[in-house]
Amino acid sequence: MLRVKTLVPSLCRGVNTAATKTAHHVPTLSQINSSATLPNLQSPSQLAQSSHLETLLPTNEFTQIKPKTKRPLLSNSKYEDSTYQLPQYVQTIGEVVIATLRLDMDRIRAGPIAGSHYYAECKTQSLQFADEELSPSAKFFYEELSLPRTFTQWFQITALHTWILSVRMRAMPFKYGRNYQQKIIDRFFRDMELRLHDEMNVNSSRISDQYLKDYNSQLRGIVCSYDEGFATDDAVLATALWRNLFNAREEVDFVKLEAAVKYVRGQLYILSMMSDREFALGKFRFVPPQEIVERFTEEQIAKMKAVAKEEYEPKDGKKILPSQKSKLSYEN
Amino acid sequence: MSTPIKEAAKALVKVLESFPRETLTDLSFKETQLDRFRPLAGMTNPIREQKTSIKDIVAKVNPYQIKELEIKAVESSLTDEAIAQQTKALKNLMSNKYRDYYYVTDKLYRPQGNPIYYERLLADIHGESKENLFTGLKTVILGK
Incomplete structure (x- = not known):
């Protein structure tokens, strides 16, 4: 049903190796043109809209998302309701348990932060239903980048966002970063299974399993090709985005491709500026595509570090609840 | 024209x-x-x-095939x-x-959890070094 756009590294080993003579490596500071300026002071959204090329977006009744019952953003569980407040006595018991058993909160936090908070962040970026108006970020993807409003496209956009987060998770200490990655991907597939059943009316588990397997192999390709693009250059990242996000469509608009590269690089830049502690506590939000990401000045960076230090540095007389303790660095 | x-x-x-x-x-x-x-x-x-692979043939007869929209x-x-x-x-x-403008420094290019991740990946993609059974098993078991 779905074409797999890229191959997993183990399958594609040796493809076109003769053509590459130069050694490929991750760019170092010396190779970077540090005086690089933004080609134009436009947000990704403005850049995409500035294209003179018009794209025809056909609609297909069959591929529209028109659920009879809509799923909640995360689940029906009261614990995942944004308004839910844990009763005070349960909180106290919890804090005592954490303190006496000396539980590793960084490990435990992976579930609620990566699996629920960050996943919701990725999911809402491109969530859309046929009879509803698009959110500003969804507008960027479906209208400004001219992507079709289908379930598979939603998967592609959400996979892109989970990949962006997983790049930052990789830079956390291995034990914790890997746990965060695992939690977000587990949640992604669980949610897709439920969405296929409830919202896309796929009632046969055999068929939905087949779809999920396909999505899984696509995700491997996505991670591999985006990683390659991230670690090499913009052109490679652009082709990876073309193969996956733009579904390898022939009549693609290069300005829109450029806008997508700008969007991805901007998000990664913001992530690289966050300390492990801030990121692990769920402080990251995707920058809306309508906003311009500019490079931070030295003073701004110093100010951000000072704010983080003020908030997280242990001080005499400053009480930290056992559940809020963390071993992750707030200075990197 | x-x-x-x-x-x-x-x-x-x-x-x-x-x-x-x-x-x-x-x-x-x-x-x-x-x-x-x-x-x-x-x-x-x-x-x-024109090369037709077995995948194309299977896709043609697959009843659950999602029709891709032509844009x-x-x-x-x-x-x-x-x-x-x-x-x-x-x-x-x-x-x-x-x-270059959004240079992410070695913080992300040499991630703390797995510093040689990208180098290994690029070397493998470009066929400069190959994983053998032992290193492959190590990655699967230890995760890096």
Whole structure:
């Protein structure tokens, strides 16, 4: 049903190796043109809209998302309701348990932060239903980048966002970063299974399993090709985005491709500026595509570090609840 | 065909020809786009053999196949100005402006949890070093 756009590294080993003579490596500071300026002071959204090329977006009744019952953003569980407040006595018991058993909160936090908070962040970026108006970020993807409003496209956009987060998770200490990655991907597939059943009316588990397997192999390709693009250059990242996000469509608009590269690089830049502690506590939000990401000045960076230090540095007389303790660095 | 469009398309084809070729897959952005713009520039596309893989045959008879929407660019909007803008976008991508402006430092390029991750991946993709059974098993068991 779905074409797999890229191959997993183990399958594609040796493809076109003769053509590459130069050694490929991750760019170092010396190779970077540090005086690089933004080609134009436009947000990704403005850049995409500035294209003179018009794209025809056909609609297909069959591929529209028109659920009879809509799923909640995360689940029906009261614990995942944004308004839910844990009763005070349960909180106290919890804090005592954490303190006496000396539980590793960084490990435990992976579930609620990566699996629920960050996943919701990725999911809402491109969530859309046929009879509803698009959110500003969804507008960027479906209208400004001219992507079709289908379930598979939603998967592609959400996979892109989970990949962006997983790049930052990789830079956390291995034990914790890997746990965060695992939690977000587990949640992604669980949610897709439920969405296929409830919202896309796929009632046969055999068929939905087949779809999920396909999505899984696509995700491997996505991670591999985006990683390659991230670690090499913009052109490679652009082709990876073309193969996956733009579904390898022939009549693609290069300005829109450029806008997508700008969007991805901007998000990664913001992530690289966050300390492990801030990121692990769920402080990251995707920058809306309508906003311009500019490079931070030295003073701004110093100010951000000072704010983080003020908030997280242990001080005499400053009480930290056992559940809020963390071993992750707030200075990197 | 009017000349300004032809000239603009020629410039675009020239930029496209210096675009890197994909290493991961046979599906090539460069080839596809060259095929698209060469006729506009008054050049002919090379004749390629049509390869049908077993996957295509299976996809044809699969009843659950999702039909992909055909998204087309409006032909009348493909003016010389639009083509010049497309060329500029490609040039921006080729000059790595976004990578350099949004330089993420070694914090992300040599991630703390797995510092040689990208080097190993790139070396494997470009066939410079191969994983053997032992290193492969180690990655699967330990995760890095």
